[in-house]
Amino acid sequence: MRFDLNDSFGYPVLRPDNDDYVGCAIQSSINAVADADLSMVTVSYQISISAPEINKLISENKVELLIYGECRDTWFDIVHYPQTKDGTFSITGNKIDGEFVLTCIVVAKEKIKSYRSIKFNPEYGDAKFDIERGEILAFDNPQSFYITRDTFRNITSLFDYSANVNISVGEWDVSLDNDRIKVEVNPIQLPILRTAEGTNKNKAVLLSGIFLPIVIQIINEMNNNSEEYGDLKWFKVIEQKRVSLQHSIAKNPVRVAQALLKQPLLKLNTTMGWVE
Amino acid sequence: MKFKLFKNSLVQKLLEKVPENLERYKSGDFSNWLETEYEDEFFEVDVPNIKNIDFEILNNRKGDRVQDDVDVILFFKQLEGITPNLARDPRLWTTFCHMYALPYIRMRNPTVFEQDEDEAVNVIKSRLFITGGGRGFERTNSLARLWWYGYIAKRTDLDFDKAIHALVENTDHRASTIERPTLAICSSYMKAMTEVFIEHKEKDDKFFNSRESYRPMMMSVFEMAGRSFYPALKPLEIKAKIDDQISLHRESKS
Numbered sequence: 001m002r003f004d005l006n007d008s009f010g011y012p013v014l015r016p017d018n019d020d021y022v023g024c025a026i027q028s029s030i031n032a033v034a035d036a037d038l039s040m041v042t043v044s045y046q047i048s049i050s051a052p053e054i055n056k057l058i059s060e061n062k063v064e065l066l067i068y069g070e071c072r073d074t075w076f077d078i079v080h081y082p083q084t085k086d087g088t089f090s091i092t093g094n095k096i097d098g099e100f101v102l103t104c105i106v107v108a109k110e111k112i113k114s115y116r117s118i119k120f121n122p123e124y125g126d127a128k129f130d131i132e133r134g135e136i137l138a139f140d141n142p143q144s145f146y147i148t149r150d151t152f153r154n155i156t157s158l159f160d161y162s163a164n165v166n167i168s169v170g171e172w173d174v175s176l177d178n179d180r181i182k183v184e185v186n187p188i189q190l191p192i193l194r195t196a197e198g199t200n201k202n203k204a205v206l207l208s209g210i211f212l213p214i215v216i217q218i219i220n221e222m223n224n225n226s227e228e229y230g231d232l233k234w235f236k237v238i239e240q241k242r243v244s245l246q247h248s249i250a251k252n253p254v255r256v257a258q259a260l261l262k263q264p265l266l267k268l269n270t271t272m273g274w275v276e
Numbered sequence: 277m278k279f280k281l282f283k284n285s286l287v288q289k290l291l292e293k294v295p296e297n298l299e300r301y302k303s304g305d306f307s308n309w310l311e312t313e314y315e316d317e318f319f320e321v322d323v324p325n326i327k328n329i330d331f332e333i334l335n336n337r338k339g340d341r342v343q344d345d346v347d348v349i350l351f352f353k354q355l356e357g358i359t360p361n362l363a364r365d366p367r368l369w370t371t372f373c374h375m376y377a378l379p380y381i382r383m384r385n386p387t388v389f390e391q392d393e394d395e396a397v398n399v400i401k402s403r404l405f406i407t408g409g410g411r412g413f414e415r416t417n418s419l420a421r422l423w424w425y426g427y428i429a430k431r432t433d434l435d436f437d438k439a440i441h442a443l444v445e446n447t448d449h450r451a452s453t454i455e456r457p458t459l460a461i462c463s464s465y466m467k468a469m470t471e472v473f474i475e476h477k478e479k480d481d482k483f484f485n486s487r488e489s490y491r492p493m494m495m496s497v498f499e500m501a502g503r504s505f506y507p508a509l510k511p512l513e514i515k516a517k518i519d520d521q522i523s524l525h526r527e528s529k530s
Binding site for chain 1: 284285288289292316359360361362364410424427428431457458460461462463502503504505506507508509513
C-alpha cells in the first residue's frame with residue numbers, strides 16, 4: 001500500500017524533504033538480504049526519530065512504530081512491529097519475488113487529542129490537531145530491494161534477442177532501456193543465433209563474442225549511470241550478483257564481466273577438449 | 277509432481293512464431309510437435325505439493341456463458357500448492373497454455389479467429405503468453421489469471437468459494453480490488469472489502485448493482501487510504517470505515 005509522499009495529511013507529518021517539522025527527522029536504514037537458496041529473506045533495520053513528542057508518544061504506547069513490507073509481484077505484505085529501534089526479522093523466501101519495498105512508519109494506536117510539537121513549522125502557530133487511530137504521524141522514504149530467483153540463474157537469462165531491420169547481417173547492437181537486455185540483430189541473423197545456442201561449441205562463441213562485451217559495457221554503465229538504469233530489473237539482478245564477487249576484482253569491469261559469465265574462456269577450453 | 281516446462285528460449289521462439297503458427301492455434305495441437313521438435317528446450321521443476329492436474333476439467337467446460345468464478349474454483353483448487361514466486365514465472369503459464377489447455381482457451385476466446393490476422397496474433401500473445409508485466413498474470417493470460425484470482429481470494433482467509441464469487445463475478449468488484457493492486461496488496465483491506473462484498477451479495481443489496489452509487493463510495497474508500505494506514509488497522513476496523521461510507525453514500529442518494 002503506497003501513499004503519496006508529498007500529499008497533505010491535514011496535519012503535520014514528519015517525513016523527508018518536507019518542512020512540516022523543523023530541526024528534527026525520521027531516518028531508517030533498512031536492508032533485505034536473501035540467503036543462498038532464497039529460502040529466507042532477512043530484514044535488518046536501524047531507525048532514529050528526533051521529534052521529542054513522537055518519541056514520547058511511542059514510549060506511552062499511544063503511537064506505534066512499524067515496518068511495512070510489500071511485494072507487488074507476489075501480492076505479499078507484512079507489518080513488523082519493532083521492539084527496539086534496531087533489529088532484524090525474517091520472511092520465508094517463497095513469498096517474495098521481484099521488488100520488495102520496505103517503509104518505516106509511525107501510526108496512531110489510539111485517538112490523540114490536541115497533538116502539537118515544539119518542532120512544528122512556525123507557520124502552524126499554536127495549532128493543535130486531533131489524530132485518529134491508524135493515521136500517520138511520521139514516515140521515511142520507502143526503500144526498495146530486488147529479490148528474485150533470477151539472481152541464481154545464469155546472467156544470460158536476462159537477455160533477449162530481437163529483430164531490427166536497420167542492423168546489417170553480421171552486426172548487432174544492444175539496448176539497456178528496459179527491464180531485460182535487448183540484443184538487436186538483423187531478422188536474417190536471428191534464426192542463426194537461435195540455432196547456434198543449441199550447441200556448446202557455438203555457445204562459447206556467443207559468450208565471448210556477444211555477451212562478454214555487453215556485460216563489460218553494462219558494468220561501466222552501472223558504475224557511471226546508476227541513476228539512469230538503477231530502477232531496471234537487469235540492474236538490480238546484476239547488482240545483487242556483483243556484491244557476492246571477490247573484492248579484489250570488483251573495480252575491474254573486464255574481470256567482473258568474466259566472473260559474472262562464469263569465465264567464458266573456460267567454455268572454449270572445454271570445447272577444445274581441455275580437461276582440468 | 278514434476279512440471280516439464282519450456283525453457284525461456286522456447287518461449288521466445290513461440291512468441292516470434294505466432295503469425296506462422298496461427299493455424300495450429302486455431303485448430304491444431306502443440307504438445308506432440310514441441311516435444312518432438314524441441315525436446316532439448318524443456319526443463320523440469322519438482323513441485324511436491326501438487327500430485328496431479330486435470331486440465332480436462334477446464335477443457336470440457338462449455339462456453340454458454342462466461343463464468344470466471346467457476347473456472348477459478350475448478351483450476352485453483354488443483355494448483356493451490358504452488359508458491360507465488362513459481363506462479364510468477366512466465367514459462368509455467370506459457371507451457372500450460374500451449375501443452376494442455378488449448379481447447380479451454382479456444383472456448384473462452386471464440387472470436388479470436390474472426391478478426392484480422394494482426395488482431396488475432398495480439399490476442400494469442402496476451403492469452404497464451406505473459407505480456408505486460410503484472411497485468412499479464414492477473415488479467416490477460418488465460419490460466420495465470422485463474423490462479424491469481426484464486427490466490428488473492430485465498431489470502432483473505434474467508435470462505436474460499438464465497439470470496440471468489442464475490443470478487444470475480446462482478447466486474448466492478450474486480451476492478452476496485454484485484455485490478456487496483458497498490459491498495460489491494462494490503463491483506464487487511466482485501467479481507468475487509470471482500471467481506472463487505474459477500475455480505476451485500478447475500479443480502480442482495482441493490483446499492484452494489486448501481487455504478488452511480490457504488491463508484492463514488494469506492495472513491496471515498498480509496499481517499500481514506502491516503503490518510504489512514506490500512507495495514508496498521510484490523511480488517512474489522514477497515515470494514516467499519518467502509519460500512520460508514522456505504523451508509524453516507526446511501527443517504528446522499530435517498
